[in-house]
Amino acid sequence: MSARRATHKLGVATRDQSGLTLMELLISLIIASIVSTMIFMSWFSLNQSYSYSVHSNEARDIARLAMGRMAREIRDVESVPTSNECAVVRARGFWVLFTTTFNTAGNSNATMVPHLAMYRLYEDETLWRYEDMNGNGTIAGVDVNVTTDDTNFNTAEQSNGEGARLVCRNAVNYVVPSGGETPLFEYSYYDDDGQLQLDPYVYTTPNRQRILAVQIHLLVDLNPRRSPTYADLLTTAQLRNQRQF
Amino acid sequence: MRLRHSEEGSTLVMLIAIIAALAIMAASIVVLTHNVSHNTYTDRMRVKAFNVTEAGLDAGMYTMSRNWPTTSTSTNPFDTAWYTAFRGNFGASQFPAPASGSFMTVSYFDDPPYTAPYTSANPPVWDMNGNNRLYVVVQGGVGPRAARIQAKVERTFYDTHLPRGIALYSGASLYSNGGGNNPKIMVEVPPPVGTTTSIHVVGTIENPSVSAPGIAQLTGAAAGSVNDVFPQTLRNGLKALAQQNGRYFTSQAAAEASPADPIWSPNGGLSGLTVIEDPSHAGVTVKGTYNSEAQPGILMVLDPVSKSSPIDFGGGGDFYGVTYVEGPVDKGHGNFCIHGMSISNTTYDMRGTTDVKYNDNCIARLLNRWSLNVQLVPNTWRELQPQ
Numbered sequence: 001m002s003a004r005r006a007t008h009k010l011g012v013a014t015r016d017q018s019g020l021t022l023m024e025l026l027i028s029l030i031i032a033s034i035v036s037t038m039i040f041m042s043w044f045s046l047n048q049s050y051s052y053s054v055h056s057n058e059a060r061d062i063a064r065l066a067m068g069r070m071a072r073e074i075r076d077v078e079s080v081p082t083s084n085e086c087a088v089v090r091a092r093g094f095w096v097l098f099t100t101t102f103n104t105a106g107n108s109n110a111t112m113v114p115h116l117a118m119y120r121l122y123e124d125e126t127l128w129r130y131e132d133m134n135g136n137g138t139i140a141g142v143d144v145n146v147t148t149d150d151t152n153f154n155t156a157e158q159s160n161g162e163g164a165r166l167v168c169r170n171a172v173n174y175v176v177p178s179g180g181e182t183p184l185f186e187y188s189y190y191d192d193d194g195q196l197q198l199d200p201y202v203y204t205t206p207n208r209q210r211i212l213a214v215q216i217h218l219l220v221d222l223n224p225r226r227s228p229t230y231a232d233l234l235t236t237a238q239l240r241n242q243r244q245f
Numbered sequence: 246m247r248l249r250h251s252e253e254g255s256t257l258v259m260l261i262a263i264i265a266a267l268a269i270m271a272a273s274i275v276v277l278t279h280n281v282s283h284n285t286y287t288d289r290m291r292v293k294a295f296n297v298t299e300a301g302l303d304a305g306m307y308t309m310s311r312n313w314p315t316t317s318t319s320t321n322p323f324d325t326a327w328y329t330a331f332r333g334n335f336g337a338s339q340f341p342a343p344a345s346g347s348f349m350t351v352s353y354f355d356d357p358p359y360t361a362p363y364t365s366a367n368p369p370v371w372d373m374n375g376n377n378r379l380y381v382v383v384q385g386g387v388g389p390r391a392a393r394i395q396a397k398v399e400r401t402f403y404d405t406h407l408p409r410g411i412a413l414y415s416g417a418s419l420y421s422n423g424g425g426n427n428p429k430i431m432v433e434v435p436p437p438v439g440t441t442t443s444i445h446v447v448g449t450i451e452n453p454s455v456s457a458p459g460i461a462q463l464t465g466a467a468a469g470s471v472n473d474v475f476p477q478t479l480r481n482g483l484k485a486l487a488q489q490n491g492r493y494f495t496s497q498a499a500a501e502a503s504p505a506d507p508i509w510s511p512n513g514g515l516s517g518l519t520v521i522e523d524p525s526h527a528g529v530t531v532k533g534t535y536n537s538e539a540q541p542g543i544l545m546v547l548d549p550v551s552k553s554s555p556i557d558f559g560g561g562g563d564f565y566g567v568t569y570v571e572g573p574v575d576k577g578h579g580n581f582c583i584h585g586m587s588i589s590n591t592t593y594d595m596r597g598t599t600d601v602k603y604n605d606n607c608i609a610r611l612l613n614r615w616s617l618n619v620q621l622v623p624n625t626w627r628e629l630q631p632q
Contacts, residue, residue, distance in 0.1 A: 039263065050270050057281055064288070076628050087624070101627055108395055108629050109365070110356070110380065240626040 056222035059170060060231050063220040066127060066168040067233045070119055074214050075237040076102040078114045086209040087114075087241055093183035093200030094150040094173065095120035096214065097139075118142065119167070121184045122153050125221075127171045131163030139163070170221040176230065188213040188236075213238045290388040293340060295628075297349065298385035298392040304331055305351040305381055306398055310619040311508060313400055314353070314371035314379070321370075323351045343386025346631075353381045356397055377613075378622065384631055391631035397622040402613045403486060405479060405543075407567065410436035411443055411586055412460065412603035414474045415593035417573075418448030421455035422596040429595050430456035433584055433602035442603050445469060448592070455595060460603075475569055475588050483543060486615065487520035494521050497529045508616060511540055518615065522547040528555040528572065531581070533562045541566035541585060541607035541614065548572050552591055558583070558599045565607050 020028070077087035077098040090097035099114035101107040116132035116139050130139045138144075141160035146153065158164055173182045183200035189210040191197050198215065202208050215236045223229040305323065312322035332348050342348060354368040356378050363369045372379055377400040384393040412430050413419070421427060432442050443461035444450075445468035456462060463469075487493040490509045494500040500521050501514045510517035516535045519542065523529075529546050536542040544564065548554035548571045556570040558581035568583055571590040576597040583600070585607035587593075595601075 043263070043266070046267070046270055050274065053274060053277060057277060061281075061284060064284075068288070068291075072628065076626070078627065079624055081624070103630075105630075107627055108382075110395075110397070110625070111365075240621075241624045243621070243623070 052223065056229065056231075059220055059222045062168055063171075063218055063231050063233055067216060067218055067235055069129075069167070070216055071235050071237040073100055073102045073117065074098065074216070075240055076100050077239055078241050080114055082113075084205070086205055086211075087239065088187075088202075088208045088211050088214075089116065090118075090144060091185070091187050091202035091208050091211060091214075092150060093181075093185060095153075096185050097144050117163075118144065119184075120153060120157075121171055121173060122155060122158070123151065123174050124155060125169065125171050125174070126158070126166060127168040127184075127218075128158055128161070129163070129165045129167050130157070130161045131165075133163045168218070168220065170224045172219050172221045172228070172230065173217070176219050182217055182219055184217060186215040186217070187211045188215065209242070211239060211242055287389060290341075290390040291392070294343075294385050294387040294390040295392040297335060297340065297387055298383050298394050300334075301331065301349045301351060301383040301385050302381065302394055302396065305353075305383055306619040306621075309353070309379070309381070309398065310400065310616055313377075313616060313619070315375070317369070317371055317373075319371050341388045343391060344389050346384070346386050346391060348386055350384045351381065353379045356380055380625075382629075386631070393629040393631045395625075395627045395629055397625035398619045399622050400616045400619050403482065403615045403617050405483075405611045405614070406476075407479075407586070407608050407611055408474060409605060409608055410440040410603070411445060411474055412456070413444040413446075413586070413593065413601050414468070414471060414588040415444075415446045415448065415574075416471055416590040417592040419444070419446045419450045419455065420592065420594045420596050421450070421452040426598055427452060427454040428457040429599065430460060430601045431603070432457065432460065433604040434606045436603070436605045436608075445474065446593070471588065471590055475567075480545065480547075480569070483518065483545060484520050484522075484547065486617075487518055487545075490518070492518045492520060494519070496523050496525075496527070497521060500529075510542075511536070515542075515544055517542045519543070520545045520547060523554055526551060526554045526572070528557065528575070529570075530557045530559050531562070531564060531568075532560040532579075535563070536565035538565055538584065538604065538606050539610070541610050543567045543569070543611065546570040546572065556589075558597075565604070566611065567608070 074096065077100050079085065079087040080099055088096065088098050095118060097116060097118040100117055101112050101114045104112065106112060113135070115135050116137070118130045118139060119127065120130070121127045130142050132139050140162040142157045142162065143154060173184050176182055186198050186200045187202045188196060188198050189202060189207060189212060202211060213236050215234070218233045220231045220233070221228050222231050308322045308327065312320070328349055354370050355373045356376070357365065359369050359373045363373065378397055380395060380397050382393065382395045384391060421429065430444055436442060441461050442459070443463055444456050445463045447465065447468045450462055450464060453462060484493065490506070491503070492509050494503065500519055503510060503513050505511060505513035506517065510519070512535070514535070515531065521529055526548060531544070543566050546554055546556050546569070552571050554570070554572040555575045556568065556572070557575035560579040561581065563582050563584060565584045567586045567588065569588045573592045574587070574589045574594055576594045579598060581599045582602060584602050584604040586603065587601050
């Protein structure tokens with residue numbers, strides 16, 4: 001009797017643990033895979049979005065800081081009193097060379113002589129700042145007399161140039177818009193006829209002396225090596241020391 | 246048995262892990278967004294601080310144009326009332342109070358050279374060398390940001406371009422009764438070496454003894470036109486200045502009731518720059534003392550069409566500077582004396598007892614008499630580190 005009961009109990013237990021049918025298993029697997037695919041896709045998507053947010057915000061911040069720095073420094077250009085050269089020594093589309101005392105310790109002393117500083121955008125999409133650190137009137141290791149404008153700058157300047165500092169990466173002004181380029185700097189000045197011009201290239205000292213403002217247009221790819229997303233930053237720096245009275 | 250089966254598997258663990266990961270990412274994005282908005286806020290405050298500082302520089306220059314510190318005892322025009330008025334232009338919601346320091350501070354000091362005991366570290370805080378140039382340092386603070394600007398500023402003056410050495414001009418004849426009152430035109434302070442003192446009369450001079458010996462008498466064509474002495478452009482400019490600064494009147498009574506102004510009318514009334522254009526052609530009677538050799542003035546009585554509004558110098562008194570009348574000068578009374586130059590577009594009657602004494606100091610000082618504004622000296626604008 002007890003053996004039969006035991007067998008019966010075992011039989012019941014076996015029936016309870018008989019498991020799922022193949023169909024049930026397949027359906028549950030399909031549902032599980034769909035659900036997990038959705039979860040993982042959401043996960044990857046969120047992760048990617050998070051990563052993009054972090055990196056693009058960082059890139060945008062850097063670009064904005066670069067713009068702010070350039071605008072403030074260019075706004076402050078000041079010619080060397082003993083020189084015949086004006087405050088903007090070179091005025092080109094992708095680089096600008098000027099003299100300034102901006103952010104130099106002790107510049108509240110009016111007798112401090114401005115020194116050279118330069119911003120140059122290279123075709124490798126990096127924007128660099130150089131500075132005459134020793135005040136000898138030149139920026140060593142940098143060609144400021146390039147005959148071909150804005151192409152084929154020597155990238156060795158980035159490591160050899162005096163006071164070289166990387167300001168911004170992924171500046172795509174050379175390739176945007178497609179098939180063209182967007183000058184980083186454009187200069188507002190009055191021409192001989194008294195007409196206000198906006199030009200990325202201003203040659204000769206008398207013309208540069210008439211520059212009133214510099215428009216800075218920086219295009220930064222926030223999503224490098226993927227489908228491009230641009231931060232399009234535009235500002236104008238009015239040269240306080242070249243105002244027309 | 247069934248309960249144990251229900252609690253098997255890793256779904257719950259996975260769910261917790263996913264929720265935790267999502268929570269971390271969400272928190273990160275919140276922090277990131279907060280950082281971005283904080284950076285944006287800081288950027289905006291930096292721009293606002295700079296704009297406030299530039300506004301302070303402009304306002305400071307305007308204030309200094311009216312209160313140029315010429316001596317060590319000159320009052321600092323940037324007092325509490327000035328700062329309160331300046332702050333009132335900026336709403337506290339858009340321009341919050343600075344985290345430290347003042348919303349606006351303006352200071353100034355002289356540009357070299359200056360003499361001991363002053364040094365570049367301790368410069369005089371007034372225009373000690375009298376070159377009409379000072380350095381101005383302005384600092385503005387908004388929220389967490391501040392900006393500081395230094396610039397050299399200079400006073401500009403209305404340039405009168407008055408010719409030197411001309412004591413009197415008459416567009417018609419000069420009358421004088423002679424007698425014991427002549428000469429009535431004399432030299433008080435001679436013009437620069439090489440320049441002769443003269444009177445210019447387009448018509449005739451009734452009595453040549455009206456001017457002291459040594460004063461040239463030019464008549465007829467040699468006298469030139471009034472525009473050679475007191476050009477139309479100068480007259481127009483002075484009239485415009487008078488209109489802009491409350492010194493243009495349509496009656497003598499209104500002019501005499503006018504208040505003092507530190508620049509345009511030191512003592513009110515007819516002092517300083519005064520332009521009267523009375524439509525009733527009633528003319529002007531000048532009595533009392535106006536201006537001084539140190540602060541000469543210009544009195545213009547306009548009547549461009551009828552040229553009939555007269556000026557009458559009556560009673561005792563002195564006028565330092567230039568009088569210009571488009572009508573006649575009436576017979577003067579008493580012992581009035583004009584120190585400088587006197588011009589009439591028509592007849593000049595000196596049959597009374599009025600004197601004209603050419604005073605070159607008065608004419609020379611009119612060149613830099615009225616400060617129009619204070620402007621930046623090019624190539625001296627600098628942005629400094631805030632302190």
